[in-house]
Amino acid sequence: MLTGPQNMPSFPDSTMSEQNKKDIIAYLGAVNARHREPGRxxxxxxxxxxxxxxxxxxxxxxxxxxxxxxxxxxxxKAKKS
Structure with a gap:
């Protein structure tokens, strides 16, 4: 989120606070972990x-x-006969 891969924009602390970035990273980590569990x-x-x-x-x-x-x-057929 600080440098942005390829065409993705970067999000410096002036755009998004450090706590908001940590919250987003934690959310994405939880979603990815849930999808990796077998049978889910x-x-x-x-x-x-x-x-x-x-x-x-x-x-x-x-x-x-x-x-x-x-x-x-x-x-x-029975009715016709």
Whole structure:
């Protein structure tokens, strides 16, 4: 924050106080540390079981839709005869 890499501007003490800089650095360090912990994704530690339940749910709903279409087709044929 004092020299600024490449095109990033520098923030001397006249622009931002030293305490504000320390607060920003501490916040960024905490955010980076939290993202490095294993199993800390958006879905948390339950991400694999969640994905499995979504797969099972989509398979079951697909099967139910297929059965509903089959029953509707057979019912329509029965009414025409």
């Amino acid at each position: 994704h958006v879905a948390g530690r339950a991400s694999a079981p969640f994905r499995g339940s979504v797969r099972v749910g989509s398979s079951v709903s697909g099967a139910l839709i297929a059965v509903a279409v089959w029953v509707a087709a057979r019912t329509a």
